[in-house]
Amino acid sequence: MSHSRQIHLARRPRGIPVREDFAVVEVPLGDAAEGEVLVQGLVMSVDPYMRPRLDADQALETPLIGGGIGRIVQSRHRAYAVGDLVRHGSGFQERFCSDGRGLTKLSPDPELPLTVYMHALGGTGLTAYGGLLETGALKEGEQVFVSTAAGAVGSVAAQIAKIKQCYVVGSTGSDEKAAWLRDEVGLDAVINYKAEPLAESLAAATPRGIDVYFENVGGAHLDAALPRMNVRGRVPVCGTISSYNGSPQAVYGIFNLIYKRVRMEGFVATDFAPLNGAFMRDMTGWLKDGRVKYQETVLEGFERAPEGLIGLFEGRNTGKMLIRVAD
Amino acid sequence: MSHSRQIHLARRPRGIPVREDFAVVEVPLGDAAEGEVLVQGLVMSVDPYMRPRLDADQALETPLIGGGIGRIVQSRHRAYAVGDLVRHGSGFQERFCSDGRGLTKLSPDPELPLTVYMHALGGTGLTAYGGLLETGALKEGEQVFVSTAAGAVGSVAAQIAKIKQCYVVGSTGSDEKAAWLRDEVGLDAVINYKAEPLAESLAAATPRGIDVYFENVGGAHLDAALPRMNVRGRVPVCGTISSYNGSPQAVYGIFNLIYKRVRMEGFVATDFAPLNGAFMRDMTGWLKDGRVKYQETVLEGFERAPEGLIGLFEGRNTGKMLIRVAD
Numbered sequence: 001m002s003h004s005r006q007i008h009l010a011r012r013p014r015g016i017p018v019r020e021d022f023a024v025v026e027v028p029l030g031d032a033a034e035g036e037v038l039v040q041g042l043v044m045s046v047d048p049y050m051r052p053r054l055d056a057d058q059a060l061e062t063p064l065i066g067g068g069i070g071r072i073v074q075s076r077h078r079a080y081a082v083g084d085l086v087r088h089g090s091g092f093q094e095r096f097c098s099d100g101r102g103l104t105k106l107s108p109d110p111e112l113p114l115t116v117y118m119h120a121l122g123g124t125g126l127t128a129y130g131g132l133l134e135t136g137a138l139k140e141g142e143q144v145f146v147s148t149a150a151g152a153v154g155s156v157a158a159q160i161a162k163i164k165q166c167y168v169v170g171s172t173g174s175d176e177k178a179a180w181l182r183d184e185v186g187l188d189a190v191i192n193y194k195a196e197p198l199a200e201s202l203a204a205a206t207p208r209g210i211d212v213y214f215e216n217v218g219g220a221h222l223d224a225a226l227p228r229m230n231v232r233g234r235v236p237v238c239g240t241i242s243s244y245n246g247s248p249q250a251v252y253g254i255f256n257l258i259y260k261r262v263r264m265e266g267f268v269a270t271d272f273a274p275l276n277g278a279f280m281r282d283m284t285g286w287l288k289d290g291r292v293k294y295q296e297t298v299l300e301g302f303e304r305a306p307e308g309l310i311g312l313f314e315g316r317n318t319g320k321m322l323i324r325v326a327d
Numbered sequence: 328m329s330h331s332r333q334i335h336l337a338r339r340p341r342g343i344p345v346r347e348d349f350a351v352v353e354v355p356l357g358d359a360a361e362g363e364v365l366v367q368g369l370v371m372s373v374d375p376y377m378r379p380r381l382d383a384d385q386a387l388e389t390p391l392i393g394g395g396i397g398r399i400v401q402s403r404h405r406a407y408a409v410g411d412l413v414r415h416g417s418g419f420q421e422r423f424c425s426d427g428r429g430l431t432k433l434s435p436d437p438e439l440p441l442t443v444y445m446h447a448l449g450g451t452g453l454t455a456y457g458g459l460l461e462t463g464a465l466k467e468g469e470q471v472f473v474s475t476a477a478g479a480v481g482s483v484a485a486q487i488a489k490i491k492q493c494y495v496v497g498s499t500g501s502d503e504k505a506a507w508l509r510d511e512v513g514l515d516a517v518i519n520y521k522a523e524p525l526a527e528s529l530a531a532a533t534p535r536g537i538d539v540y541f542e543n544v545g546g547a548h549l550d551a552a553l554p555r556m557n558v559r560g561r562v563p564v565c566g567t568i569s570s571y572n573g574s575p576q577a578v579y580g581i582f583n584l585i586y587k588r589v590r591m592e593g594f595v596a597t598d599f600a601p602l603n604g605a606f607m608r609d610m611t612g613w614l615k616d617g618r619v620k621y622q623e624t625v626l627e628g629f630e631r632a633p634e635g636l637i638g639l640f641e642g643r644n645t646g647k648m649l650i651r652v653a654d
Binding site: 239 | 379545549564565566567570571574575576577578579580581582583584585586587588589590591592593594595598
């Protein structure tokens with residue numbers, strides 16, 4: 001009998017999670033039974049949307065709900081061979097047996113690193129693609145604002161908007177991230193919301209208003225964007241990270257929706273499953289020809305998953321935060 | 328040379344308007360010139376949406392922007408005869424000459440009082456009809472919440488929802504209005520938000536959640552409704568009266584839009600011009616067969632228009648607030 005490790009929620013966090021809210025637990029692990037495979041985790045994803053779950057949906061003392069990429073290391077399941085790569089939704093486990101439920105075979109493009117399948121070519125990318133093009137109904141040449149534009153979802157959304165010939169303004173929380181967005185990604189204007197007055201800077205950066213605000217933050221960001229919205233503007237609501245660690249920030253400008261006939265609409269990536277084929281085709285092309293750039297922060301070691309999740313709320317990630325479990 | 332009177336904005340209000348913010352001004356009035364008519368005002372409408380205008384769009388020392396119904400008393404315009412009734416958008420004037428711009432002939436149903444053409448069969452009614460059925464995309468049998476459900480727009484929206492076989496909850500600010508909604512209008516549940524804890528009462532009154540929240544208030548009302556929204560729920564945003572007199576109320580629950588994929592969308596009545604034929608047909612029928620009930624508060628006398636507008640924000644109206652200028 002070998003062993004595996006799991007990341008458990010040990011207690012419910014108060015505000016930003018701390019290391020003691022989580023536990024790394026060693027568990028026994030048998031061989032794959034008939035009809036099963038044994039999966040070795042390779043890469044795992046930590047994402048802001050995991051935070052609200054910790055208050056309710058996530059059970060204590062079970063593996064954190066989550067997804068990753070793994071490799072089949074034993075197979076007694078006829079659909080899988082040793083060496084196959086899979087996406088899985090089996091939570092934060094180093095190795096685990098599976099009857100195949102929640103596994104999807106992955107055939108990565110050999111010219112791209114495997115990790116991009118955890119962000120630009122994964123749920124992160126599909127979230128940006130569907131949120132911007134379907135929920136946001138983006139049209140070529142529109143005026144776009146993306147909050148947390150250097151983040152995993154934001155950076156993809158901002159670059160898709162640039163590919164669609166839009167004027168794109170992004171907000172971010174450090175000069176280093178701002179420089180990347182301006183110099184590498186080529187956004188039309190970038191606001192460091194920790195160093196500048198957000199509302200004033202956004203007004204100055206959007207002389208032609210905003211047609212689509214891709215919302216990742218909530219609170220003061222939403223209040224800065226609402227008065228700038230153009231008639232029939234759209235606010236696809238991807239996330240409100242400002243509300244995830246306790247008391248949400250207030251929003252005061254909802255009345256701006258009325259005369260401008262602005263539409264705000266929430267969405268989740270699973271809504272966009274019908275778009276997945278077009279998304280994978282488009283995004284693979286954009287990554288290979290360099291039109292979509294990305295940054296990754298990869299923490300080495302399964303046991304660092306809690307540190308990675310906590311770091312998201314402290315701005316410690318540059319681009320997508322990932323945990324490397326094994327090579 | 329005879330005289331007319333106008334209501335002017337004398338200064339910009341701070342918070343709820345007071346009588347001194349307005350002036351009743353006597354002006355000289357000549358006869359209708361060639362190509363003109365002279366219109367005698369009969370009834371005028373005061374509406375909550377007039378308040379935000381007073382901060383900016385409304386010029387000082389000119390007639391308040393607004394609409395009413397009048398009668399042609401002189402005509403040198405071939406499209407109009409003396410005695411014709413017209414809707415006009417000529418602002419708060421007792422009598423005035425017009426070259427016909429902004430006038431629309433009105434042929435009221437003889438079985439209905441003229442005043443209903445200023446509310447249920449006017450912009451108020453079209454706002455409720457279009458906001459609920461088009462922006463709100465109401466389907467038969469859905470779960471509906473209407474705020475300020477005894478108000479001019481709210482009471483029409485709530486009754487259209489009942490006609491569409493929906494379960495309808497309304498909020499209002501007095502026991503008297505609550506009794507009217509429960510006993511006369513027949514809503515399924517009524518909340519007096521000044522006497523009850525709004526969020527708790529709304530949760531108890533909506534065991535099957537909310538598919539459509541017809542938003543007239545903002546602030547705490549929106550925060551009470553958002554956690555109750557069902558998946559793919561809609562929030563047509565008609566008004567946010569809580570924000571009209573200065574500091575808007577905070578909203579904290581925008582994150583509820585995300586997982587439920589809720590759509591919030593602003594609208595104005597002019598968006599619904601293409602619906603006007605269907606609306607007039609439907610609403611005339613509903614009024615004549617008693618399926619849409621209404622209440623009016625009619626102040627007698629042109630000079631009482633400021634009192635009427637101010638009264639809207641103090642809850643002094645029961646149903647639609649109107650000013651009778653002449654019979």
